[in-house]
Amino acid sequence: MRRLEVALIGAGLIARLHLEAWTAVGAAVRVYSTDGRAPELAREFGAAAAGSLDEALDGADAADICTPTGSHREIALAAIAAGAGVVCEKPLAADTAEAEEIVAAAERAGVRLYPAHDVRFDPAFARLHELVASGRLGKGAVARFDVSGYHPRPWTGHLSARSGGILTDQMLHGADLAYWIFGDVVRVYAQYQGEIAAPAPEGAVAVGTAVLTHAGGALSQIVSRWTATPDPPARISLKVTGTGGTVVYDTQWPQQVRATGDAVGKIGRFGYVGELPFVTEIREFARAFQGGPEPRIGARDGIAAVRITQAAAESAWTGRAVELPVEGAA
Structure with a gap:
């Protein structure tokens, strides 16, 4: 099975926990963050660092969004437009309308979207x-x-x-x-x-x-x-x-x-x-992105x-x- 390519967006505490989990399940991860912390985090886990969001998303199977809530909509829509699936740390969006917009975009594009409720x-x-x-x-x-x-x-x-x-x-x-x-x-x-x-x-x-x-x-x-x-x-x-x-x-x-x-x-x-729950969560997402069974949480659970x-x-x-x-x- 081909190795999963993941764009991890963010470099804070939750991004660290997610990166550790993606590493445990064998994914290849490139990290991007606007605060300049991505290279240090990437080096610690043997991942790659990307210089821009576009670079991180280029060829990625999935984007994992671990940034402040207010940025989720913009990043999720960019990932969907690039053809990448999405994992998004909770909450999926700042309000219900934004969450519905993100889910609708993923459904139209035919890409998987999973809210991360560990x-x-x-x-x-x-x-x-x-x-x-x-x-x-x-x-x-x-x-x-x-x-x-x-x-x-x-x-x-x-x-x-x-x-x-x-x-x-x-x-x-x-x-x-x-x-x-x-x-x-x-x-x-x-x-x-x-x-x-x-x-x-x-x-x-x-x-x-x-x-x-x-x-x-x-x-x-x-x-x-x-x-x-x-x-x-x-x-x-x-x-x-x-x-x-x-x-x-x-x-x-x-x-x-x-x-x-x-x-x-x-x-x-x-x-x-x-x-740990973070690893179990990411493992289920990874299997789904590779054509396996759907995880225990789906996009509309994020809206709810x-x-x-x-x-x-x-x-x-x-x-x-x-x-x-x-x-x-x-």
């Missing part, structure tokens, strides 16, 4: 998805997803303070998990406290919370936090209850998983087992996540719940 590729959350999809947790699910992390530097997307800050950034992790596990969201009610200015100052502290009503009847609460200290740098926990039992999980204590009811004995071992978080920002700003249509409904 949390879906954690074994614990993938297992939860299997449990719910198989019906082992029963019906009438109520869930809470808690995401917290240190926010050590200004965020640089072009979202305004009115967009909601934490509600459109970090909350996407929990929103995407809820959408993946329980399906379409028809109602969002959200609130926030703390710093949401753009750019947020170093060490910003904020809390955003949203209640999602799913079309199938499940209720999900998403709580997102920017913490004042970097210990731990990131933490995700969940509690999901249905008529068949309850699942509890925390990434800080992966060995402490508790289940009750019919779910006992059916869950197996939650926790970090095998390769942006739509949910944008609704959360609107709700928090107006103080009212936001109703969302189910895609494809009359």
